[in-house]
Amino acid sequence: MKRLFITMILFSCFSYSQTNITNLNTAAVLPFSGANIPSAELAIYSDRLEAELYKINKFTFVERGLMSEVLKEQGFQQSGCTSDECAVKIGELLGVQALITGSIGKIGELYTINLK
Numbered sequence: 449m450k451r452l453f454i455t456m457i458l459f460s461c462f463s464y465s466q467t468n469i470t471n472l473n474t475a476a477v478l479p480f481s482g483a484n485i486p487s488a489e490l491a492i493y494s495d496r497l498e499a500e501l502y503k504i505n506k507f508t509f510v511e512r513g514l515m516s517e518v519l520k521e522q523g524f525q526q527s528g529c530t531s532d533e534c535a536v537k538i539g540e541l542l543g544v545q546a547l548i549t550g551s552i553g554k555i556g557e558l559y560t561i562n563l564k
Contacts, residue, residue: 474508474509474543475501475509475510475544475547476509476515476538476539477549478529478538479494480494483551483552507546510543519538519542524541
């Protein structure tokens with residue numbers, strides 16, 4: 449089930465616009481927000497997405513500790529960033545060309561995934 453879940457996330461990311469993401473160099477994955485999912489599990493999903501994207505050798509990722517430090521200095525809370533404007537500002541602060549943010553919800557056994 450978990451492997452299928454990660455595969456669906458990756459397919460969602462790359463099926464949208466393969467040509468736009470192949471030219472990117474730097475990226476960051478913000479921790480996902482969620483509904484009916486423990487925060488520790490959400491962190492695992494965002495870490496796993498980053499690890500899977502790293503394997504394709506198209507991105508250099510901002511280290512999670514450095515990302516947290518920069519955002520803390522600037523007064524941003526990663527998990528509170530839900531608007532496109534907020535994500536753009538965080539991407540600019542981090543100096544990345546791609547910023548992945550999203551949410552995961554669970555209703556019964558059904559998972560919903562929204563990535564930007």
